[in-house]
């Protein structure tokens with residue numbers, strides 16, 4: 187919060203958070219950043235290109251520009267700013283599909299029921315949609331695409347950061363547990379040509395991962411195995427990496443997954459959990475709001491270092507180190523106790 191504003195205005199500014207979020211979501215949906223890639227444009231030009239109402243589009247872009255996403259010049263033409271460049275579709279680390287996920291209808295409908303989650307401890311998503319969020323994304327093609335596209339674009343950014351921060355050269359086999367469409371695993375296999383990988387996720391997901399694995403040229407070293415990590419994970423590997431998995435689940439569920447990894451891995455094997463590690467106390471952290479997303483959508487949560495240490499301990503693992511990356515995520519490494 188800005189300390190210069192009077193307290194009531196500080197509260198007002200924070201409380202309005204949903205408004206810039208939705209305005210940026212509309213700009214992302216309309217592909218405004220892509221339209222500004224070759225130079226500034228007026229709201230009139232942009233409204234013709236996006237079939238929107240000129241004055242209303244102007245007001246949305248002016249509001250976005252007030253928080254640094256696009257800027258408006260003296261001729262009332264909008265141009266890209268560094269944060270707006272993250273909304274371009276085809277740049278490494280593009281946030282366009284992540285913004286589309288975060289500002290989607292189902293997101294607002296779910297957040298509207300935060301009080302329900304606070305009163306019951308249960309995911310509001312299940313109340314609103316009558317099913318769990320993963321089930322919904324697996325069965326609903328349109329929402330599933332929004333979710334998977336966002337995970338892949340987020341994964342492009344976080345995978346690169348993980349590869350920079352961790353040395354995988356000591357391993358000969360690695361399992362990506364809940365590896366989704368396989369971008370992280372494919373990136374690791376590309377960098378380490380002697381390494382073999384197993385992509386493990388629900389059967390329909392690993393099925394759909396074939397193209398990506400093929401396109402990265404690692405299909406001959408990457409097995410795809412379908413199944414639930416609550417039942418078991420493929421046995422006999424040196425490393426079990428889980429990116430954005432453990433934060434989806436409560437302690438009991440997470441212990442089942444971590445126990446399955448400990449039982450399956452080679453004696454000298456390592457568990458690598460890639461998640462945000464929450465700072466203690468009042469320190470600002472985007473993770474403290476991502477934590478609420480976990481409360482609303484699943485039974486998961488973001489955790490502090492002490493909480494990860496305790497969770498690992500209960501799963502018979504010793505937390506050996508936490509490696510920060512240039513992304514908001516850290517690599518939490520564990521070995522068998």
Ligand SMILES: C[S@@+](CC[C@H](N)C(=O)[O-])C[C@H]1O[C@@H](n2cnc3c(N)ncnc32)[C@H](O)[C@@H]1O
Nearest residue numbers: 337341364365366387388391413414415429430
């Ligand atoms: C938040 S996504 C993370 C995907 C990937 N690790 C990444 O970082 O992009 C969670 C993944 O867990 C998978 N998943 C959920 N429940 C599962 C289960 N019971 N067994 C195996 N995979 C599961 C989902 O299909 C999804 O791919």
